[in-house]
Every structure is written in structure tokens, then in C-alpha cells.
Amino acid sequence: MTDGDAALLEELRDMWMTYDPPPPGLVATMIAAVAAADLDAEWEMLTLVRDSRDEPAAQVRGLATSRILYFTAAEGWSLDAELDDGQVRGQLLDFDGDMGAVEIVVDTTDGQSWTTALDEVGFFTLGAEPTGSVRFTVRDSGRSATSRWIEL
């Protein structure tokens, strides 16, 4: 683009901003609309309801090194996850959709990310050693639920 064209385009942009600006309340209206939609999407949140770190060690199954996390979604299904010795294992429970279309994503604040599918009964296993804080996402076609960050 020539300098002349760039300058004219710039003038045109100014002209449109002056002649046909967005209505005064438009931004506020959109912020409100997005905030409301975001609330509707809260069922998508994966809520941590149980964390083995908060329990007496005696109640922890198996090795003391493992960390057990249990999440629920407002839709009624839940995700069980166990981090132990280079593996992240778990199961999706009471899920109504197609198990075959579901992906489990594990992200960390250190920038690591692992993704895996479920087997037909909802189990998953990942060879992964997350560090930092970890976050779980359950994804099926077009929808997903993500947990908050959990410190390891």
C-alpha cells in the first residue's frame, strides 16, 4: 500500500468514527450481555469438591505420594483424577454424552499440556509429571468445562 493510500484510508477511518460512531451505550450493553452469558456458562465450570491434600494422610489410598482430586460439573457428571509418580489417571463418571468424543486436557502454569481420550468406560491414563499448578479440562464437541488452577 502506498503512503498516499495509507493516509487516505486513515482519513476515511477518522471520518467514519466521526460521522457514524457506535451508539453511546453500546460498549456498556455488550459488557453486560457478555457478563450475563458468562454466568449462564457457569455450568461449564469444573468444581473441585475433594482434594486429598486437605485430608488426613491416613485416608489416602495407596502411596502417600499420590494426589487425588475429585471434580463435579453442574450438569451432574464428575471427574476423578489421581496424580502419582509420573502418571495422571482418572475416570469420568455419570457422563451422559458420547464418551468416545471426550478429551481430557491437563495444563500447568509451567506451560505443559497433555491431552488424551477416554476409553469406553470413561477411564484415562496419561504419562505426565505436571509441575507448578495444574488445571483439568473436559472437552467434547463444542463444549468444555475447565477447573481452576490447583497448586501441586
Next chain:
Amino acid sequence: MSEDRRTEGQSDQSPWDMASGAFIAWRSGDAAAMDELVATMTPILWHVVRAYGHDRQTAEDVIQATWLGFVRLHRTIEDPQAVASWLITSARRGAAAHTRAARRATPVQDETLHAALPDAESAEALAMLDDEASRLWGAVATVDERCRKLLRVVAFMDRPDYQSISQDLDMPVGSIGPTRARCLAKVRTALMKGGER
């Protein structure tokens, strides 16, 4: 070199960079960052949708649908840098779909109407306009609709995504650049003629 009349051009950051920064912050749990993203991109979406000749209410509806779609689908955006382009493309598709749906109704030549009958809120702005800008407005009103649409969309895109514009405007990707130059030349010619209607 044209003087910069933009008041919001104070920061060095382009809206595109601000948008991706806000998007990244929002995804990592900063709820307030979403407001910043909406505030940054909504005015740009306005101009993009208005380029399709929709009236103000329809334009607002299209923009709202764009944002709601974004809330629903934001996880499908792999590259945070692409968030502005994603929103603009989505708004353009919404605007184009609305145009098709409204074909049966007679489209209002909103651009010219708006210039001829400024509403209350822009009357003040019009009064402050210098002669140059009003001549420019008159000149733009005389070029064909396709040119007007292309120029308005491109004027508000930092990194034009020619691939998707070309689909909307039904022209080959390679011809967007030359077409833009031709459309700007038409505006210049109209300016020299005085831009009278």
C-alpha cells in the same frame, strides 16, 4: 501525512494487541479482562457491521450475537493473537447472513440517509467537522456500494484477513489489494470533482 485526530491513539498498543492481551488474561482467570476485550473490540465491530449497510438496531443485534458466540466458542480459538480477527470474521459473517435474510425487505441506504439526516447524537459531531471531512463524506457517498463496504471494513482492520473478506465480498483473494487501491482512487477522483451528489 494526515494529522491524527484520533483521541484513543494514545497508547502504542494496537487494538489487536490489546485484544489478545486481554483475552490471555481472561483465560487465565482475570474476569475483568473480558470487559477490556469487549470495550476494545466493540467499536471496531460496529464499523465492520455498519459497512454492510445495516441500520443501527440491526448492527447492535449482530454485534451482540457475535459476542455471545464468542463466549460459547472461545475455546476453539487456538491462537490468542487471532482473537481480534476471529471476532471481526464472525461479525462479518453475521452481518452478511443478516443481509441475505433481509433481502426481501428493501435495504435502506443507511449511509446516505445518515449523512442527509444526522440524528441528534451525531449532529454535534457534524457541526464540529471540518470542511475536509464533510467533502470526504460526500465523495465516499458517490462511490459504489462494494467499494464503500470494502474500504470501511479494511479501514478498521489492522491485519486484513483477505481470505475471509474475499468470501464475503465475493472476489478473489489476490484482487483485494488492487481493488482497495482502485476504490481509494475513486474516492480521490470524487474528491477532486467536489464530491457533490
